[in-house]
Amino acid sequence: MNTLDLFSLKGKIALITGGRAMYGKGASIALVDAGARLYLASHSVDSAKDTALELRERGGMVDIIEFHQEDPQSIQKMVDLVVKKEGRIDVFVNASRVIPRNGVGWFQEESGLDWSVRVNSAGFLYMTMLVGEQMIRQKSGSIINFGSMMGLVGVEKHNYDGHPEMAAGAYSHDYALNKSAITAWTRHAASYYGKYGVRVNTLCPGGLASDRTPERFIENYSKHTQLGRLANDSDIKGAVLFLASEASAYITGLSIPVDGGYVSI
Amino acid sequence: MNILDCFSLTGKKALIYSPQYIYGEEIAAGLCEAGAEVWFCGEDKDGMEALAARLHDAGHQIHGIITYHQGKESNAEELSHVVRIKMGTLDIYVDNGSNSLLKGWVHGFAAIYENLKRTQLGLMLTVKHLGLIMAAQGFGSMIFVSDYAALVGFDRQNYINTPEKFEQDFSLNYGFVKGSYVNYVRQAAGYLGEHNARCNCIAYAPLAENVPEGFSKAFIRHSHLKRLATARDIKAAVVFLASDASAYITGITLPVDGGYTAK
Incomplete structure (x- = not known):
């Protein structure tokens, strides 16, 4: 061979949550470009339709599933739908999360933190467990979690110099806690699922530049990376495909920073 | 100052959350032996009182027990208020609450969410409000108690002869909660550091008396020091991170595991 x-992911069935925008969209593109049939689960069906259209124009086979990560019935329905139609899930990418409102930085309030715990922690564990049960039955599968560079190191407040509105949110609680949990759980789950031939890994992206990212922030942040820049739309694709495919058949329990070397200095 | 004096906690006030769980008794005894005034807080009043009585019999005094149901902001605010009134200052906060986790891998959403509300949401709200006390004071040391699951996945081979322990340790949210501390302490260290307060985590190995023999043998085989943790190991690490001996250390997870995670 x-x-x-x-x-190649030809003949593989992939399910992604949060695959319509940002890093998730890059992951979706990588999966369909490699030949997977993709189920794109999103709470925002209208936006997902635009992404699906774009993916189909590239030759991708894409179905949209409406999905709400805070709702256990919606999660169960999502998994059941793919299993009923395809009989299997070869690749599961969970790239979805919510950003809590109410309170900023250290002063985040209970309502926002509770919402984050419900969706980003409980929802994350529940949906991955359900997919994991299916992968145990089929005795194969690759689970790819989305951690973050901010699950590996603490915040550098000087990245926000010149932007006090961003600096105010620097010391938030839930993001670092949740992303740290995902990195550790990746090792924990890899121990549990390994005997069934199911692999669990995590990607830890760094900051993604968009046309709305302030110039000063780009300058500050870039200095903190070894490659001297923020991530672009394509940086995640290779890493997703590596972990989704047989190319990483002997890799499990790993969290890979895709961060231009941010956490290495 | 003699370097040994840096380890003294004389005149310092320490609060331990959920001391009735594993490691709590040794942590409380260690802080007392180093001279701290130790207080308890948590939900299990009976458990905390029983522990305080055992410590009293061993010559240690617990200065007060505060009933605290972690998981609601109003409760965290109330705890903060009580701490200010009763303790006056908060030099040391030890969170030992990560031991009330799910058992087994497969659970319904409600069970997962309820457990995480206590262990994750509750933790964040407690840290927020007690952190504000330390920030206002301009000093303090927060310590989160975790175990080696924060740093590595469990080894299935260690559980071959201990199915009950497998069920307990291979819990859906075990690594999730235990490992959440590792980077949370780095994050919290940022805010607290601006106010001269510190935040660290300890990743302990199991205590010898808490694990079945079959598991002990397997764990020891994989460690460098060829033994499980002792009470002295638990005490010494927490006193180090609580004291001025670690004044320039913040945002770390300290493995106290006989080298288990070093190979």
């Missing part, structure tokens, strides 16, 4: 064939 040619080494490049190891990266």
